[in-house]
Amino acid sequence: MSTPPPLPERPRLPWDPPDHFEKRIPDGDNRERLVCARCEFIHYQNPKIVAGAVCTWNDRILLAKRAIEPRKGFWTLPAGYMELGETTEQAAQREAREEACATIEIERLLAMYSVARIGQVQIMYRARLVSADVAAGPESEDVALVEWKDIPWEQLAFPTVIWALAHFHESRGKTDFATYSNPTGDLARMWPPRKPAGV
Amino acid sequence: MSTPPPLPERPRLPWDPPDHFEKRIPDGDNRERLVCARCEFIHYQNPKIVAGAVCTWNDRILLAKRAIEPRKGFWTLPAGYMELGETTEQAAQREAREEACATIEIERLLAMYSVARIGQVQIMYRARLVSADVAAGPESEDVALVEWKDIPWEQLAFPTVIWALAHFHESRGKTDFATYSNPTGDLARMWPPRKPAGV
Ligand SMILES: [Zn+2]
Ligand SMILES: [Zn+2]
Structure with missing residues (x-):
C-alpha cells in the first residue's frame, strides 16, 4: 500500500513576518499578535x-496547469489573492x-469555502468565457478547455478545486441555488485527489 | 438645504503601517507595496x-448601538473582522x-459586498437567535430586537447595514436565492441613511 501524497503545505509566503517579530498582546486587544521588536x-x-x-x-471547463509551487505541474481553476x-x-x-489570458463574464456566486488551516477564504464564481481564445x-x-469526462481528477492541485468542480456540476442548469460552502461527508475527504462519487 | 453627513471615513486602524514604511515594488512583484525602511x-x-x-x-431583528467610532451612537448589525x-x-x-451577547444559528449566506474604498469584503448571513436573551x-x-416597521433607518451606521436589511427583506420566505451582492440603482445611494423604497 502506498502512502497518499501529503496535503500541500502552505509554503513560506512573501508576507510571512520575519523572525524578529515577537508574539505579544497589544494594549486594548484581547489576543496575541506579532509585533516587530525593532519598530x-x-x-x-x-x-x-x-x-x-x-x-x-x-x-468545456477552463483548467490551468500550475507553473509555480505549491503543486507545480498540477491542474487548477484560475484563482488567486484578491488585491x-x-x-x-x-x-x-x-x-x-493573468493565469489563462481569458476574458470572462461573471455569472453568479458558486461557492465560498473557509480554509482555516491556511488562513484563506476562497470565493468561487460561475463564469462564461467570452471566447475560446485562452493561453x-x-x-x-499550460491551459486547457476540457469536457467533464476528461477532467484529470487525480492531477488536480487542491481539495478546493475538487469541491468547486463538484459543486459546479451539482448547480448545472439551476439558476437559483444557495451558495455552496465547505462540504461535509465524502467530498470533504478528497485527498489524495480523485473523482468524487456521483459526479 | 442642509448638507448630508459625510460618509464615515475609514478611521486610522491599529494595523495601518507606521510612517517609516515606504512604497516600493519588491523583486518578483508587479505592484507597489509598503516596505519597512528599517527591517x-x-x-x-x-x-x-x-x-x-x-x-x-x-x-424581530437584532440591532446593536455602536459604543465605538466610527459612527458611535448609530445602529448596526452584529459584524466584525474575521480572525x-x-x-x-x-x-x-x-x-x-461579542457585540450582543447573542447565540445564533447560521441559516444561510445572505449577501457578500465588496467595499473597495475601505478594503473590505463583507459577508452577511441570515441567522436565527437561539434565545431572546441579548445584551x-x-x-x-445598547442592543434591541426591533420589528421591521421600527427599524431606525436614519440612525443606521453604514450603507451596507441598509443593503443587508433590504436584501434580507427581499429574501424573506425564500429558501433558494442567489447570494446578494453590491446593489445598483437607488439602494446603492443610501447616504445619508434612510429607508429604501419598497421595503
Ligand atoms: Zn519598521
Ligand atoms: Zn521589523
Whole structure:
C-alpha cells in the first residue's frame, strides 16, 4: 500500500513576518499578535481572500496547469489573492486573465469555502468565457478547455478545486441555488485527489 | 438645504503601517507595496473580511448601538473582522456573541459586498437567535430586537447595514436565492441613511 501524497503545505509566503517579530498582546486587544521588536509595528494577520471561477466555453471547463509551487505541474481553476481596490468579481476576472489570458463574464456566486488551516477564504464564481481564445499566463505551464469526462481528477492541485468542480456540476442548469460552502461527508475527504462519487 | 453627513471615513486602524514604511515594488512583484525602511519587511495590505449576520427572533431583528467610532451612537448589525483560525460562519457567530451577547444559528449566506474604498469584503448571513436573551457587549451601548416597521433607518451606521436589511427583506420566505451582492440603482445611494423604497 502506498502512502497518499501529503496535503500541500502552505509554503513560506512573501508576507510571512520575519523572525524578529515577537508574539505579544497589544494594549486594548484581547489576543496575541506579532509585533516587530525593532519598530513596534503590530502585524495583524488576517484571513486572505482568494477569488476564482469555474469558467465555461459551452460544455468545456477552463483548467490551468500550475507553473509555480505549491503543486507545480498540477491542474487548477484560475484563482488567486484578491488585491486592494478591486471587488471580488474583478479579482476573479483578473486572475482568469493573468493565469489563462481569458476574458470572462461573471455569472453568479458558486461557492465560498473557509480554509482555516491556511488562513484563506476562497470565493468561487460561475463564469462564461467570452471566447475560446485562452493561453498560459506566466504562472501557468499550460491551459486547457476540457469536457467533464476528461477532467484529470487525480492531477488536480487542491481539495478546493475538487469541491468547486463538484459543486459546479451539482448547480448545472439551476439558476437559483444557495451558495455552496465547505462540504461535509465524502467530498470533504478528497485527498489524495480523485473523482468524487456521483459526479 | 442642509448638507448630508459625510460618509464615515475609514478611521486610522491599529494595523495601518507606521510612517517609516515606504512604497516600493519588491523583486518578483508587479505592484507597489509598503516596505519597512528599517527591517525590509514587506507589508502586503490585503482586503479584510468582515463577517456578520441579520439575526432574527421570530419577526424581530437584532440591532446593536455602536459604543465605538466610527459612527458611535448609530445602529448596526452584529459584524466584525474575521480572525485567523475560524470559518466565516464562526466569525459571524463570535461577533454576535461579542457585540450582543447573542447565540445564533447560521441559516444561510445572505449577501457578500465588496467595499473597495475601505478594503473590505463583507459577508452577511441570515441567522436565527437561539434565545431572546441579548445584551450589550463591550463594543455596544445598547442592543434591541426591533420589528421591521421600527427599524431606525436614519440612525443606521453604514450603507451596507441598509443593503443587508433590504436584501434580507427581499429574501424573506425564500429558501433558494442567489447570494446578494453590491446593489445598483437607488439602494446603492443610501447616504445619508434612510429607508429604501419598497421595503
Ligand atoms: Zn519598521
Ligand atoms: Zn521589523
